[in-house]
Amino acid sequence: MGATPTISDLPAAFPVPGGTIEVETGTSVTILLVSLVLGVPQLLELVTSIDWVAENIGTFTSPIHLPSAVNVTLIVASIIASTERALRLRYHWLLDGGLFEGED
Template identity: 50%
Template sequence: MFNSLRHRLAVRRVKPGDGRPLKRFRWWQLIGRSLFYLRLPHGDGRQTVYAVDVRQWGNRESGEVEADLYLDGRHHARSKLPAVLPVRGGAVEVRASAFGLKRCHYVTAEGAAYQLVPDPASAEGRRARLDRVHPVLSRWIGSVSAVVLVGALLVLIPQVVQPLTEVPPVAEHIGTFDSPVRLPLWLNITVTVTSVLAAMERALRLRYHWLLDGAAG
């Protein structure tokens, strides 16, 4: 019921587009822009092409992060994130994390979900090409990213919990916690930066876990 309510509220945020043409993806937009496509075929061989364009640093006018929906190359609709953009046969759901998109899927009226295809020139598209051309290397990189996030979680959380339990009201009720991990500042910074890079790599594949990636953010 809660998810259904959120879905309806997201649909209400959708505003009509202004018909402007979709701009090509440029190499200098690798950081900050995500562009995905959805091609829906017709029975007569034609196809409808939707594009979802997200500028992750926010709209120039409002400063809010929005998803722009294009229909056959023309601006069709827009919405603040998280967005639910109605399309033929269903809707496109778009959600973001601190490191990029965590969802950009076409959800049919029957409930089936399909990830949209990234523009080949985008960072997500380049990561997808690596997965196609070098699948073993791609899996290795993905595994390293997950291991890094798990390791960072195990290292950083105890160090964060200890000072919290030293606050007098907390210490009186539950006692204090003595962290078994104590790293120097430079190593904590290194772990944090590495975990952020790992979360960014996972965002290129639209992978997100509330604890692993959320803790990195």
């Protein structure tokens, strides 16, 4: 028994003694991106409703208004997806800061 490094695009199947290991693309990236798109405008509206921010920067009215139950569901789903990504050490250039890294 030993480690065999293998690189492949997802989904992938790797033959091993006694069977096959199948790896599929997870939905955590989708969940996090949807939560980001739906949550940021609402959060921006909340922050710009603070008196000091409204007086000095201005206000923003979110085009998205979701019921509290949907927002709570998005938060819980985001926490679960983030935990899954952290435990599996998954990397995505947009979610993990790769967008703003400079060239060496």
